[in-house]
Amino acid sequence: MTLSPRDQYQQQISQPGFAEDPAQAAVVEALQRVFEGLQRPRKNRHRWWSRLTNRRATDSAGPGLYIWGSVGCGKSLLMDMFYASVPGERKQRIHFHQFMQQTHDRLKTLGDVADPLVVIATEIAERVDLICFDEMQVHDVADSMLLGGLLTAL
Structure with missing residues (x-):
C-alpha cells in the first residue's frame, strides 16, 4: 500500500x-x-x-x-x-515544455481538423486521469491560449 x-x-x-x-x-x-x-x-x-x-x-x-x-x-x-x-497507471508526470512540444507536434499531424484541441484532449483523457506538470511556465501568448483551450476541453 x-x-x-x-x-x-x-x-x-x-x-x-x-x-x-x-x-x-x-x-x-x-x-x-x-x-x-x-x-x-x-x-x-x-x-x-x-x-x-x-x-x-x-x-x-x-x-x-x-x-x-x-x-x-x-x-x-x-x-x-x-x-x-x-x-494506478493512468497518470503522467511530465515537464511542461515537453508536454507543449508534444501538443504542438500533434497539432501539426492533425492538419485541418475542425477542433484539434478536442481531439488532443480526448486522446489524453483516454490515456490518463492525472497529469503532473513540472517546471510549468507559460511565456508565449499563443501557448497560453492553446493551453487554456486544451484544459477546457479536458
Missing part, C-alpha cells in the same frame, strides 16, 4: 538531515486534499445525456493545484511524493 502525501512527508522529515518547513507543510496539506479528492468516486450526473450523445459522462474535472516558489524550495520533491501516492 502506498502512503498518502501527508504520510510520505512525515516520513521524509523524520529522516536525518530533513526538517519540517512551514511552507512545504502547507503545500503537503493542499496536496493531501487533492489526493483525497481523487480517491472519491465521480458521479455520473448526466448519464441520460451521455447515452443520447454517445459521450462518456463524468463529473466536473477533478481537483487541481498549482505550486509555485523559488528554486530549491522543494516543489518537485513534493510533487513527486504526491505522484507516487496516487495509485
Whole structure:
C-alpha cells in the first residue's frame, strides 16, 4: 500500500538531515486534499445525456493545484511524493515544455481538423486521469491560449 502525501512527508522529515518547513507543510496539506479528492468516486450526473450523445459522462474535472516558489524550495520533491501516492497507471508526470512540444507536434499531424484541441484532449483523457506538470511556465501568448483551450476541453 502506498502512503498518502501527508504520510510520505512525515516520513521524509523524520529522516536525518530533513526538517519540517512551514511552507512545504502547507503545500503537503493542499496536496493531501487533492489526493483525497481523487480517491472519491465521480458521479455520473448526466448519464441520460451521455447515452443520447454517445459521450462518456463524468463529473466536473477533478481537483487541481498549482505550486509555485523559488528554486530549491522543494516543489518537485513534493510533487513527486504526491505522484507516487496516487495509485494506478493512468497518470503522467511530465515537464511542461515537453508536454507543449508534444501538443504542438500533434497539432501539426492533425492538419485541418475542425477542433484539434478536442481531439488532443480526448486522446489524453483516454490515456490518463492525472497529469503532473513540472517546471510549468507559460511565456508565449499563443501557448497560453492553446493551453487554456486544451484544459477546457479536458
